Amino acid sequence: MINKILVANRGEIAVRILRACKELGIQTVAVYSDADKNAQHVQYAEEAVHIGAASARESYLNAEVLIQAALDSKADAIHPGYGFLSESASFAGMVESAGLIFIGPSAESIHLMGDKAESKIRMKKAGVPTVPGVEEIESLGDFERAAEKIGYPVLVKASAGGGGKGMRIVWEVNDLSEEIQAAKREALHAFGDDRLLIEKYVANAHHIEFQIFGDRHGNLVHLFERECSVQRRHQKIIEETPSLQLTPGLREEMGKAAVAAAKAVNYYNAGTIEFIVDPDTHNFYFLEMNTRLQVEHPVTELVTGLDLVHWQIWIANGEQFPFDQAHFTQRGHAIECRIYAEDPANGFLPSTGRLLQYVEPRGPGIRVDSGFVAGDNVTHFYDPLLAKMIVHAEDRPSAIQRMQAALKDFIVHGVVTNIDFLQTVLSHPDFQNGKVTTRWVEQNMETLMESANSLVETQKQSIGLHIIAAALADVAIPNPQSKIENEPDPYSPWKAANGFRMGGTHG
Amino acid sequence: MKLNFDHQGQSISVDLTPSGKSFRLDVDGETVEAQILQAKDGKLDLLIDGKRVTAYVSSDHTRRWVTVNGRTLLFNKSSGGRRSSSGHQHAAGELTAPMPGQIRAVNVSEGDTVSKGQTLLLLEAMKMEIRVQAPRDGVVKKLFVQQGQTVEREQLLVEIEEL
Numbered sequence: 001m002i003n004k005i006l007v008a009n010r011g012e013i014a015v016r017i018l019r020a021c022k023e024l025g026i027q028t029v030a031v032y033s034d035a036d037k038n039a040q041h042v043q044y045a046e047e048a049v050h051i052g053a054a055s056a057r058e059s060y061l062n063a064e065v066l067i068q069a070a071l072d073s074k075a076d077a078i079h080p081g082y083g084f085l086s087e088s089a090s091f092a093g094m095v096e097s098a099g100l101i102f103i104g105p106s107a108e109s110i111h112l113m114g115d116k117a118e119s120k121i122r123m124k125k126a127g128v129p130t131v132p133g134v135e136e137i138e139s140l141g142d143f144e145r146a147a148e149k150i151g152y153p154v155l156v157k158a159s160a161g162g163g164g165k166g167m168r169i170v171w172e173v174n175d176l177s178e179e180i181q182a183a184k185r186e187a188l189h190a191f192g193d194d195r196l197l198i199e200k201y202v203a204n205a206h207h208i209e210f211q212i213f214g215d216r217h218g219n220l221v222h223l224f225e226r227e228c229s230v231q232r233r234h235q236k237i238i239e240e241t242p243s244l245q246l247t248p249g250l251r252e253e254m255g256k257a258a259v260a261a262a263k264a265v266n267y268y269n270a271g272t273i274e275f276i277v278d279p280d281t282h283n284f285y286f287l288e289m290n291t292r293l294q295v296e297h298p299v300t301e302l303v304t305g306l307d308l309v310h311w312q313i314w315i316a317n318g319e320q321f322p323f324d325q326a327h328f329t330q331r332g333h334a335i336e337c338r339i340y341a342e343d344p345a346n347g348f349l350p351s352t353g354r355l356l357q358y359v360e361p362r363g364p365g366i367r368v369d370s371g372f373v374a375g376d377n378v379t380h381f382y383d384p385l386l387a388k389m390i391v392h393a394e395d396r397p398s399a400i401q402r403m404q405a406a407l408k409d410f411i412v413h414g415v416v417t418n419i420d421f422l423q424t425v426l427s428h429p430d431f432q433n434g435k436v437t438t439r440w441v442e443q444n445m446e447t448l449m450e451s452a453n454s455l456v457e458t459q460k461q462s463i464g465l466h467i468i469a470a471a472l473a474d475v476a477i478p479n480p481q482s483k484i485e486n487e488p489d490p491y492s493p494w495k496a497a498n499g500f501r502m503g504g505t506h507g
Numbered sequence: 508m509k510l511n512f513d514h515q516g517q518s519i520s521v522d523l524t525p526s527g528k529s530f531r532l533d534v535d536g537e538t539v540e541a542q543i544l545q546a547k548d549g550k551l552d553l554l555i556d557g558k559r560v561t562a563y564v565s566s567d568h569t570r571r572w573v574t575v576n577g578r579t580l581l582f583n584k585s586s587g588g589r590r591s592s593s594g595h596q597h598a599a600g601e602l603t604a605p606m607p608g609q610i611r612a613v614n615v616s617e618g619d620t621v622s623k624g625q626t627l628l629l630l631e632a633m634k635m636e637i638r639v640q641a642p643r644d645g646v647v648k649k650l651f652v653q654q655g656q657t658v659e660r661e662q663l664l665v666e667i668e669e670l
């Protein structure tokens with residue numbers, strides 16, 4: 001029986017899971033590194049345990065310390081969230097060996113699916129279509145021969161990988177050696193394992209994944225698709241459901257393949273089967289399975305009405321999943337935008353700093369899952385995801401409009417964000433017509449940035465308003481550089497202006 | 508009162524004169540009347556030529572973050588006259604860190620001849636690997652960092668001299 005859960009994660013997903021625990025009346029334990037002493041997830045939990053230095057390897061990736069923290073705080077279960085140790089079979093095994101419940105699939109399922117090479121071999125056996133490629137090779141010569149046979153461009157990726165880490169597209173034989181070395185190093189740092197596999201790079205494909213969910217008693221369903229083709233650096237930035245690409249027939253076919261894939265590894269709890277779909281032929285191929293809760297799970301929650309984290313906890317508790325496939329329909333349309341502290345004009349590189357202002361939008365059909373408030377620091381130690389904004393509306397056009405309006409009300413100062421870039425994508429005809437494939441951002445980067453810049457230049461009026469506001473703020477607020485002890489933001493000119501009504505008192 | 512703001516290398520000056528409860532502002536030759544209705548926690552409710560405008564302004568040393576109509580722009584407040592020294596205006600051949608992180612590998616030594624596009628250093632941050640590449644053919648004049656070192660954004664890493 002689960003009465004107390006330790007959440008072995010940080011940021012928005014830790015807050016989201018802690019919130020679910022509170023809703024179910026389950027006691028909560030958070031963990032934190034040196035960099036996260038005052039983080040939102042720590043403040044949100046009833047207990048918090050310090051687990052080590054800021055570097056993830058010395059804290060959120062330290063399995064022994066996390067399990068000891070759970071035992072010391074008398075937790076019954078550990079929820080791993082996503083990233084960090086969520087897809088580590090050995091961690092799941094250690095949790096179970098310590099007499100605790102791992103909220104997720106079995107260590108065996110994680111192991112089978114976690115290895116991209118082994119899972120591909122298994123999927124082929126289960127009759128699930130896979131991308132042409134070669135697994136279990138090592139020497140540069142083998143990779144060269146494999147690439148030659150498959151045909152460039154090829155993708156080399158970490159066997160142990162996920163989340164775009166340790167993955168490189170190679171366009172010609174001359175680059176193969178250097179890209180393999182880079183992928184190996186990244187894979188070693190991210191996963192402690194530098195084995196790679198190679199496969200055909202399907203250049204203009206849609207990334208469409210299926211949420212699956214099952215219990216320990218053999219019940220397993222899919223919860224429809226998520227279209228995740230808007231990506232930069234192989235990482236998703238906008239996800240939605242339903243996908244414009246899928247006809248009811250194709251949806252049913254892919255859903256069946258997803259269920260077959262999960263059943264092939266005796267899967268239970270929440271998982272995701274990723275496919276790539278060729279927009280011309282509508283052929284689909286198994287890419288990989290993510291054996292955890294996904295970043296983008298909220299869009300599925302909004303159209304199915306299910307709370308996936310609640311069900312993860314109940315399933316981990318041994319309960320039956322009472323719904324069959326026929327129970328589920330997709331209601332309306334949901335879109336998620338990931339709000340990253342990153343600079344699209346600077347190669348999407350992360351932007352760090354203190355959040356001088358942070359205001360989230362509110363309104364009907366708007367959900368924001370976040371792990372930050374104003375005054376928090378965004379450091380270079382962890383993923384720069386600030387928040388996820390998810391909207392739900394009756395159809396796709398209204399969902400896009402709702403997202404566009406809500407993004408305008410999302411105020412972040414202190415770090416550069418991708419909010420303007422998201423707006424540029426949302427208003428682009430290719431996005432509106434569902435034509436965006438996984439390389440679209442990369443292929444259109446120049447025109448996307450141009451349109452963002454020209455907007456600034458041609459709208460002199462708009463930049464004029466910004467300048468006027470900046471000038472008025474400077475003169476109207478007395479003593480802008482005053483520094484007051486214990487002020488959460490020492491550089492804010494606003495401390496002296498709380499509730500200050502402007503009159504004619506300035507000089 | 509004259510104020511100067513730089514935006515992406517472009518300097519914009521504002522002349523601001525209080526008049527009663529309002530201000531008269533001259534922005535690049537255009538004049539507007541503005542009134543501050545309320546200013547609270549970085550949010551300004553303004554009346555500009557009779558229209559209501561909500562602006563969010565944050566100040567961080569000389570930098571100003573301003574959001575109006577959902578668009579956030581970053582300005583640098585300068586004392587006027589001179590060009591801003593902020594941004595990526597480094598001497599040609601000086602390569603700086605695009606983001607804070609740790610130097611994973613240094614592939615060259617001082618005095619090495621390098622060719623355009625050659626990977627000089629590997630920087631790791633937020634679990635990503637970033638290659639610092641030679642912008643042109645040249646010689647490594649000076650290396651400012653070593654493997655394992657933590658660097659800040661814009662920190663000077665290596666200087667390349669033209670052949």
